[in-house]
Amino acid sequence: MIRPSRIAPIIMLNESLGVSDLSGSTMCINTMKVLSRANEDDGILLTKSGAFNRKFVTWAAEDFRWPGYEAEQLYLINKVLNEQDFPPLAVMHELLVGARLIRRYKGKALLTKTGKAMIGDHGALQVELFDTYFTGYDFLGHERFPIDRDDADFLHFLGVIKNRLDDWMPMTELAGWCLPIDLITNYRFSPLEDACCYLLACLMRPLMWLGMIELHPDTERYSSVYDRRYRKTPLFGRFLHFNFTRATSGTVH
Numbered sequence: 001m002i003r004p005s006r007i008a009p010i011i012m013l014n015e016s017l018g019v020s021d022l023s024g025s026t027m028c029i030n031t032m033k034v035l036s037r038a039n040e041d042d043g044i045l046l047t048k049s050g051a052f053n054r055k056f057v058t059w060a061a062e063d064f065r066w067p068g069y070e071a072e073q074l075y076l077i078n079k080v081l082n083e084q085d086f087p088p089l090a091v092m093h094e095l096l097v098g099a100r101l102i103r104r105y106k107g108k109a110l111l112t113k114t115g116k117a118m119i120g121d122h123g124a125l126q127v128e129l130f131d132t133y134f135t136g137y138d139f140l141g142h143e144r145f146p147i148d149r150d151d152a153d154f155l156h157f158l159g160v161i162k163n164r165l166d167d168w169m170p171m172t173e174l175a176g177w178c179l180p181i182d183l184i185t186n187y188r189f190s191p192l193e194d195a196c197c198y199l200l201a202c203l204m205r206p207l208m209w210l211g212m213i214e215l216h217p218d219t220e221r222y223s224s225v226y227d228r229r230y231r232k233t234p235l236f237g238r239f240l241h242f243n244f245t246r247a248t249s250g251t252v253h
Contacts, residue, residue, distance in 0.1 A: 004243075006131045008155045012243045013130065017123040024211030024235055028126045030064045031092055035101065035111065035119050043108035050104055051083035052093060060089050068221070088209065091137070098136040099128045126239065130210055139202045157203050161213065161232055162242065168216055171196050171204075171228040178203075196225035204230060212236040 005011035022028045037059075038044050045053040052060070058081050061071040066088045071081075078085045083093065093109075096102045101115035118125050134154045160177045175181065175195040184191035207213040213236065216229040 003127070005127075005240075006135045007158075010242055010244065011155065011158065012241050013127045014239050014241075015123045015127050017126060017239060019122045021235070021238065022122050022126055022211065024233060025126055025209075026064075026066060026211065027088070027092065027095075027129055027209040028122055028211070030060075030066070030088075031096065031129060032119070032122060032125055033063065034060070034092065034096070035115055035125075038102065038109060038111050039116060039119060043105075043110045044102075046104060046107050046109055047083075052089065052109065054080055054082060057081045057083050057086055057089060061086050064088070091209075094137060095129055095132050099132040101128070126210065130239075133206045133210070137206075152202050154203070157199070158240065159242070161207070161236065162240075165213065165230060165232040165236075168229040168231045171200070171225050171230065174230065175199055193225060196228075200225065200228075207236075212239065 001015045002012050003015060005013050019029070019032075034044075037056075044056050047053055058071075061069070061074055061081055065071075066086075069086060069088055074081055074085060083090050096109075096115070097104070099114075100112055101118060102109045103112050104110075118128070134152075139152075157178050160174065164174070164177055172192060175192060178199055179195045181191050181195055184195060187194040189197075204213065208215065211233060213230050213232050216231075219228055
């Protein structure tokens with residue numbers, strides 16, 4: 001089934017993809033594990049602050065094997081793991097709440113009726129995670145050094161990726177296609193570097209975690225934004241397309 005995205009009616013999302021199609025979506029595959037675990041255990045215990053408890057965070061870090069956030073890497077800087085020490089899980093938690101797949105009740109995260117219905121349907125979950133990430137997630141509230149910009153034009157950003165990222169593109173070149181670099185006057189480092197950092201947080205990381213773009217394999221772990229290159233994966237085109245018959249104005253680059 002194909003349905004319009006909450007980002008814009010012109011964006012159409014494919015709900016019919018299966019688990020093998022979405023194997024590259026780290027967020028989808030592991031969120032399904034969380035839904036299943038919550039269903040089996042009658043909820044997930046929360047801390048007083050509302051975060052997943054340490055026992056659950058430890059299980060998630062060891063089970064997910066999230067690239068760049070493997071448990072052994074996390075333990076290099078943390079003796080014990082709290083939710084904020086495992087950023088992918090912290091993001092996932094907010095997406096689950098934002099998508100109303102879980103609700104917090106009496107110290108537990110419980111599946112909602114929608115959350116229970118989502119178990120086993122990876123295609124529907126990918127769609128919900130994608131839409132919630134780009135329409136209901138507080139990017140500024142979760143960045144240590146947030147870069148404040150006008151509301152992100154995700155329709156334009158996704159159009160750039162669709163049309164320009166068939167092959168590896170430097171992050172700096174991508175930023176120039178997405179944002180008016182010469183008009184950025186309020187910045188910390190440089191207009192270009194700030195634009196790259198902004199896009200890394202609100203566009204590139206979500207799409208990577210959803211399996212829709214990839215970072216060049218030769219990129220060093222803590223490389224500068226100037227050394228990063230990206231391209232879209234086959235999943236991008238299988239999952240998302242633009243229905244130009246719905247478009248009434250505007251340009252997709």
